[in-house]
Amino acid sequence: MLISQVRKQDGSIAVAVRAPGEVAHAVNGAESVYGLAMEAANSGKSLKEIIDAKGLGEAIDLDQAYAEGRLLSPITHPDPAHLHLTGTGLTHLGSAATRDAMHKKATESAEETLTDSMKMFRMGLEGGKPKPGEKGVQPEWFYKGNGTSAVAPGTPLVSPSFAEDGGEEPEMAGIYIISDKGVPYRLGFAVANEFSDHKTERVNYLWLAHSKLRQASFGPEIRIGSAPEDIRGASRILRSGKVLWEKPFLSGEVNMSHSFANLEYHHFKYDLFRAPGDVHVHMFGTATLSFGDGIRTEEGDVFEIEAAGFGLPLRNPLAIAAEEEIAIHQL
Template identity: 80%
Template sequence: MLVSQLKNADGSITVVVREEGQGGRAVEGAASLHALAMEAADSGRSLKAVIEAHGLGEAVNLETAYAEGRLLSPITHPDSAHMHLTGTGLTHLGSAATRDAMHKKAGEAAEETLTDSMKMFRMGLEGGKPKAGETGVQPEWFYKGNGTQAVAPGAALTSPSFAADGGEEPEIAGIYVISSKGVPFRLGFAVANEFSDHVTERVNYLWLAHSKLRQASFGPEIRIGAAPDDIRGFSRILRDGQVLWEKPFVSGEANMSHSLANLEYHHFKYALFRQPGEVHVHMFGTATLSFGDGIRTQAGDVFEIGAEGFGLPLRNPLAIADEETIEVRQL
């Protein structure tokens, strides 16, 4: 089952469900996907069961709504401060190669020392998939922002004026709500663009936190239920309507150095992230970057990311913000 959200002229939300390859139908009496998810989490029922209990109404053409700019992020929170965008890096087999090259000092011989990135990657290989009952090694973790940084499918990902780069990161994100009793529940998974500043990150890995404080987009649809072990997708950049760069990307546990359960544990072990009613969009990492191939994006480029079984592809143009004057004033 795939779930998405549309915005209506009166400001209300229509929740749409469909099966892959079929048309969408509106969920009756659903104020939002967040409301449905909380109903499921607090009642002990599955999200699918709650949707079926509500029933389905009129047909919805998602592709038309996409073209009209009516798609919302597939889950939103009534108060955007209560949505968290977070992620983990160096989690995919092969992901260390690009990062290691970015962080290695010029002329440094590989046999003399390992970068911290490679050390972190090796830790994941050795302890990222613990046996049942064991605690695995914690991954690299980063914060991107709250719901104000979530960009709807089709809308522009805006790079700050001070940024040195605005590049895509094609990923799979886990989508979660926290029940009224503080229990994390996973709705499912979605394609995501974990938009980052790779030039800033390359200067010094301690600037990773700065490079990740950017917008992100996910969707347009959430795949309800478990993720396949082997996910195959594509990532491309269009410039003036032509493909500038394109590569496949892989995800799923078969292609990762960490299990999803281990990554989830090390996020939700913090009570901060188990506050009732909140939404979490947690991006699991990638091994594919256009930046690693020397691509420098520019305003007007369009990112397109998709994966088999995850619905419509995620498209976002790149925009550059106007320069701002930042001044802290004394009260």
């Protein structure tokens, strides 16, 4: 089942559900995916059970809504400060190659020590998929922002004026909600664009945190339930309506050095991330970047990411923010 949020012509919000390839219908009496998810988490019922009990109403044309700019992020929080955008890196087989090249010094020889990136990647290969009851190695982790940084499908991803680069990262994101008792529940998975500044990161690995403080987009639909072991998709950049760059991307645990369960544990082990009522969009990494192929994005380029079984493709144009003066005032 796929679930999404649509702004109707009268300005109200409809929650739309469908099976892949079928027409979407509105969930009766549902005002938001957040409301449905909290009802499920606090009742001990599955999200599907809650939806089935409410029943479905009018048909919704998702393609038309997308074209008209009425698709919202597939989950939002009434208070954006309580939606967290986070992620992990070096989690996919092959993902170390681009990152390692970015962080190596030009004078480094093969005999010298491994970069921190390659060390982290190898740790994942050796301990990222623990057996039941065991604790696996923790991954690289980063913070991107809160709900104010979550951009709806079709809406521009805005690169700050001070950024050196604005590049896509095609990833799968886990979507989570915390019950009133502080228990994390996973709704499902969605396609995500973990938009980053790769030039800034390349200068020095310690600037990774700066490079990740950018907007992100996910959806347009959440696939309810567990993720397939082998996820295959495509990432492309369109410039002036023509494909500038395109490449397949792989995800799912058969293509990863970490299990989803291990990545989830090392995020939610912090009680900070188990605050009742909060929403988490946690991105799981990628091995595919246009930046690694020498592509330099320009304002107006359109990112398009899709994966089989995850609904409509995620599209976002690139915009550049105007320069602003930041003044600090003494109280």
